[in-house]
Structures are given as structure tokens and as C-alpha cells.
Amino acid sequence: MNHSGTGPVVSFDxxxxxxxxxxxxxxxxxxxxxxxxxxxxxxxxxxxxTSLDMLLALRKPTxxxxxxxxxxxxxxxxxxxxxAMLQSGGLMPEVTVRELVTxxxxxxxxxxxxxxxxxxxxxxxxxxxxxxxxSGGQTQRVRFALAIAGECDLIVLDEPTSAMDVETRQxxxxxxxxxxxxxxxxxxxxxxxx
Numbered sequence: 001m002n003h004s005g006t007g008p009v010v011s012f013d014x015x016x017x018x019x020x021x022x023x024x025x026x027x028x029x030x031x032x033x034x035x036x037x038x039x040x041x042x043x044x045x046x047x048x049x050t051s052l053d054m055l056l057a058l059r060k061p062t063x064x065x066x067x068x069x070x071x072x073x074x075x076x077x078x079x080x081x082x083x084a085m086l087q088s089g090g091l092m093p094e095v096t097v098r099e100l101v102t103x104x105x106x107x108x109x110x111x112x113x114x115x116x117x118x119x120x121x122x123x124x125x126x127x128x129x130x131x132x133x134x135s136g137g138q139t140q141r142v143r144f145a146l147a148i149a150g151e152c153d154l155i156v157l158d159e160p161t162s163a164m165d166v167e168t169r170q171x172x173x174x175x176x177x178x179x180x181x182x183x184x185x186x187x188x189x190x191x192x193x194x
Contacts, residue, residue, distance in 0.1 A: 007070050008032060008033055009032045009036075009069060009153065009185045010031065010066075010187060011031045011032075012030040012055075012064065012065075014065075015027070015029070015054065015061045015064030015065070015066055016028070016061060016064055017054060017059065018062045025047040025050050025054070028051060032185055033185070034183065035183050035184070035185060036185055036186070037176075037186040038186070039188055039189070040052075040187070040190075042191065043191055044191060048189035049086075049087055051189070052084075052158050052189055053086075054073075055068065055073055055156060056077060056086075056156060057072075068081070068154070069154075076154070080108050080109040080110050080152060081152055082152055082153070082156060083146075084156040084157070084158075085140075085143045085156070085157045085158065085160055087162070091139065091143070093130070093132040095130065096129060096130055097118070097127045097128070097131055097145070098118065100142065101118060101123075102114050104150075105150065108151075109150065110150050112150060114149075117145050120175055121145035122171055122172070122175060135163075136164070137164040139163065140160060140161065141168070141172065144175075153184060153185060154187065155186050156187050157187070157188035157189070158189050159189060159190055159191070160188055
């Protein structure tokens, strides 16, 4: 299925996620094609993170179906076709940025050279600092480095620029444009309209 690369990279087909009476996501249908950049824009509580969690097989939809590269999202995650930067989850403390990126790249089925990842994520200058001693914006860039530490076709980012100042945010989006220019597909969730 979808071996030709012409089908959608991501498809949500009438996806809902309910927690009791709370409808976190209701009837989401969406398709992303190769090389597209798509933003899920909305206020906190709109269901953006829940949608991304379902896409990454971290939560199961109440109803509807999700496909990634024409298959079950679990398959795409396990084979390293998707890189993700989530809002939650701490980084391993007491290691340097370089050590953490090296570890994650080593676990990826298709690792990218560490020096290249550090440069693309804009964290070369803090590579030898401990992860738990970074600013909020630097921490977000390290999370991004972990998302691109392997060759992936889809990058999923949840509120990627939170805790970044304006200049850092502009540099971050410039690096995102480079990733998409290489043919990657980008899906991100944000509450920042700009």
C-alpha cells in the first residue's frame, strides 16, 4: 500500500478522542502530502496535542482511523520515518547536549551524523553544556535536535517555539524551512498565530 510515495504522508479520517463526556477531538479529517507544512492552530485545550499523540500512536482514537505512510502509525514510528518533538517529557539530566544527541542518534534506524544534527538544530554552541543547565529556548532546540537525529520523512512538533525569544524563534523557523526544502513533511501544533 502506498509504496509509490504518491499517497498522503498522514491521513486522519473522521478521528475523535473522548475522555468520558469531554470531547478532546471531534471528527478530525486531514491529509498531509509530501513536502507540505501544516499547522494545527488553536488555543490551549483545542485538542492539538491529543491529535499529535494519536498520530504518534501514544493514544488510541475513540473512533475514526489514522494512517501514516499508508500504514498504521506504530509502523512509521518503529521504522524511524517520523521524528517528533513533544511538549511534555523531560530531557535526561547530567549529560551534555552532544552526549544526549549521540545517544538518540545511535538508537535511530537511520542516524544522521551528530555534528550535522547539532548544526541544523542550532545547538552547536551549547553542545558541551549539560542539558539541565540550559535556558528554556535552548532546551526546546535540543528537543528539536532529538527529533531530527535520524533521517525521517515527517517531522511532528508540538508547540515547538514555546519558551523561545523572538530571535531564537525566527532562527528556528528558518531551520524548519530548510528541512521542508529537502522534501520533508512538517506538521506542527501552536497557539502562536504569527
